[in-house]
Amino acid sequence: MEKLKIIINTLEKLFPDAKTSLKFKSSFQLLIATILSAQTTDEMVNKITEKLFKRFKTPSDFASAKLEEIEKYIKSVNFYRNKARNIKKLSEMIVKEYDNKIPDSMEKLIKLPGVARKTANVVLSQAFGKAEGIVVDTHVKRVSNRLGLTKNNDPEKIEKDLMKIVPKEKWISFPFRLILFGRNICKAKNPNCKNCPLNSICPSKNKLNENN
DNA sequence: CTCCCGATAT
DNA sequence: ATATCAGGAG
Structure with missing residues (x-):
């Protein structure tokens, strides 16, 4: 070949220097941004994440928030209801099951709601420098x-x-x-x-x- | 294979 | 008014 x-x-x-065009400052931010980017352009996601991450800084912030408030911040992206629900649920899991740390393995990432191999591979490669896939x-x-x-x-x-x-x-x-x-x-x-x-x-x- | 479901360009 | 953009769950 x-x-x-x-x-x-x-x-x-x-x-x-090809890399994700999503803006992020932590593995957690990249995880959220990548979930939001499903069926949505990265540009659209970047428009809303600045305000979003100013209001929600940690997984606990999302976990304790009302679903309606998360929806309000992300309603300009496609499928915002599903995504808001997934982000809240996933944040609760990260707080309770993963001690506030974003998992850095494919196996654990794809157990999170709204996360399949594409999202997991983006987070693993762009936030952790890992190539599982x-x-x-x-x-x-x-x-x-x-x-x-x-x-x-x-x-x-x-x-x-x-x-x-x-x-x-x-x-x-x-x-x-x-x-x-x-x-x-x-x-x-x-x-x-x-x-x-x-x-x-x-x-x-x-x-x-x-x-x- | 269906549902989710908004912004922008044309 | 319609096409294009571009993942995951049930």
């Missing part, structure tokens, strides 16, 4: 399929496929480069194949019958 090295090297040069969001999913890195559609299967072929020292940076690549070039609609640095090795180049 020589193509993989081309992809990795090209994206590395294109996006040298690879972040697979909608961009990683789409771009991985287009580039032929996987044939699967299920995010968990895609993650396993990527873990088999991507060197472990790239597990943290690679998906965030893929995300930037997906947002800027390999967009869902009208991907910019013409100016794509990977078009020569892309199996989907002529299959994306878009008007570019």
